[in-house]
Amino acid sequence: MSDWDDAVRGYRAALQAEADLDRRDVDEIEDHLRSLAEELQTAGMSSLDAIREACKRLGDPRLLAREHARVRSPFGARLSRTRAWSAAALCAPWWWSFAKLTLVEVRGTAPGMTSIFGINLAIATAVMLGLTARTTWARAILVGALSWLMIDRAIGWAGAGLPSDRLEIVRISCLAGAFVFVVPWRRRELTASGYAIALLAWAYHGANVVSSFQLSGPDQLPLTDVAGSVAFFATLAAGLGVLLRGRWAAVASIAASVALVIAYTDLRTRTFHTATPTLSAILWLGAVLTGAAAAGIAAILAWRTSRGSLGTLRHWIDAPFA
Amino acid sequence: MPRAVRHRIAKDLIAASATPLLLAILHKGPSYGYAIIQQVRELSGGELEWSEGMLYPVLHRLEDQGLIESYDAVGETGRKRKYYRLRADGRRAFTEERRQWDVVSTTLAKAWRGA
Numbered sequence: 001m002s003d004w005d006d007a008v009r010g011y012r013a014a015l016q017a018e019a020d021l022d023r024r025d026v027d028e029i030e031d032h033l034r035s036l037a038e039e040l041q042t043a044g045m046s047s048l049d050a051i052r053e054a055c056k057r058l059g060d061p062r063l064l065a066r067e068h069a070r071v072r073s074p075f076g077a078r079l080s081r082t083r084a085w086s087a088a089a090l091c092a093p094w095w096w097s098f099a100k101l102t103l104v105e106v107r108g109t110a111p112g113m114t115s116i117f118g119i120n121l122a123i124a125t126a127v128m129l130g131l132t133a134r135t136t137w138a139r140a141i142l143v144g145a146l147s148w149l150m151i152d153r154a155i156g157w158a159g160a161g162l163p164s165d166r167l168e169i170v171r172i173s174c175l176a177g178a179f180v181f182v183v184p185w186r187r188r189e190l191t192a193s194g195y196a197i198a199l200l201a202w203a204y205h206g207a208n209v210v211s212s213f214q215l216s217g218p219d220q221l222p223l224t225d226v227a228g229s230v231a232f233f234a235t236l237a238a239g240l241g242v243l244l245r246g247r248w249a250a251v252a253s254i255a256a257s258v259a260l261v262i263a264y265t266d267l268r269t270r271t272f273h274t275a276t277p278t279l280s281a282i283l284w285l286g287a288v289l290t291g292a293a294a295a296g297i298a299a300i301l302a303w304r305t306s307r308g309s310l311g312t313l314r315h316w317i318d319a320p321f322a
Numbered sequence: 323m324p325r326a327v328r329h330r331i332a333k334d335l336i337a338a339s340a341t342p343l344l345l346a347i348l349h350k351g352p353s354y355g356y357a358i359i360q361q362v363r364e365l366s367g368g369e370l371e372w373s374e375g376m377l378y379p380v381l382h383r384l385e386d387q388g389l390i391e392s393y394d395a396v397g398e399t400g401r402k403r404k405y406y407r408l409r410a411d412g413r414r415a416f417t418e419e420r421r422q423w424d425v426v427s428t429t430l431a432k433a434w435r436g437a
Binding site for chain 1: 354355356359373374375376378379382383386388391392399401402403404
């Protein structure tokens with residue numbers, strides 16, 4: 001039996017070395033290999049000949065893996081042009097207003113504020129470009145970011161009424177439209193890595209909420225200061241790690257999750273001095289706590305989909321176009 | 323005088339008929355990769371030889387298009403196996419493929435009559 005297992009393991013390894021296949025897909029091919037070899041053996045072949053013949057009939061693993069990679073993209077099904085470009089067009093008004101806010105109003109206010117807005121604008125711009133190019137990572141980021149935003153605005157508007165800026169309502173409605181285009185209506189439309197990215201996008205919002213407290217002036221929050229920075233950079237690092245399939249993504253996700261929990265325990269003792277303190281507490285604490293949970297689940301997914309501790313060279317090259 | 327040689331079915335034809343054939347097989351009920359290959363061989367009397375591994379990318383493309391969906395079940399061997407079944411879109415695609423192929427095959431049959 002060990003000849004069998006060696007041959008099967010060899011075939012699996014050859015598949016995985018060539019392209020980034022989902023474990024379920026490789027299991028499926030292995031099952032085929034074993035079924036075929038068993039049939040050949042029943043027909044009278046020796047066990048070693050049977051498994052060799054089965055490997056031969058399945059075909060060159062490198063060709064097979066390449067064909068697979070063409071069909072299955074790493075983070076989920078590629079959006080059709082109509083869906084991707086409709087979503088991009090619907091995100092554009094929000095992106096434009098955010099770019100204006102960052103470059104005109106926020107720039108030069110406080111260094112921390114400027115950098116956080118700058119980083120967010122860079123991510124938003126990359127996502128817009130990625131969506132237009134129909135990359136699957138951009139879609140995954142949008143799924144997480146928009147689902148958080150939809151829930152946040154729904155609760156916020158229900159609690160405090162619609163904003164006075166009517167254009168804001170239009171922009172958010174457009175984003176809701178974009179959400180309909182990118183949301184994975186079928187269960188397997190996003191892969192495990194795709195869901196990890198979506199969850200990290202959610203956690204990133206939580207980290208943004210915490211970070212914004214350390215920027216909001218004299219009311220010092222020493223604990224969330226550290227936790228906020230850690231959560232902010234750890235979610236960014238984790239997202240990058242998932243893109244590159246490095247195991248460090250899981251470590252960064254756990255760090256983000258822990259930082260968000262610490263920030264939560266600190267923030268929940270504070271009083272929010274806003275017009276609607278209870279609503280603010282629900283939204284902000286909710287974002288931080290669900291962000292911590294999201295980062296925790298993302299860590300598990302990131303660990304399970306990682307390929308090597310640093311990621312592979314191929315992923316470093318392929319990631320932007322995936 | 324040149325002898326009539328029976329060639330294997332052309333690659334293009336095999337590729338073109340893959341989707342309608344898979345949809346038809348799954349229309350009869352859920353199945354898994356290995357069983358599908360065997361069914362294709364049986365149905366075609368061994369004339370349609372699919373390269374076994376290449377079945378999977380085709381199945382996965384149909385899955386990404388939302389025509390079929392996969393689920394895990396334990397097969398008769400006791401191993402966990404990935405089964406496929408048609409989704410509503412797949413049933414519609416099956417009907418449409420069937421109509422188009424009927425047109426092609428009746429047209430060919432008429433054109434060949436008396437040839």
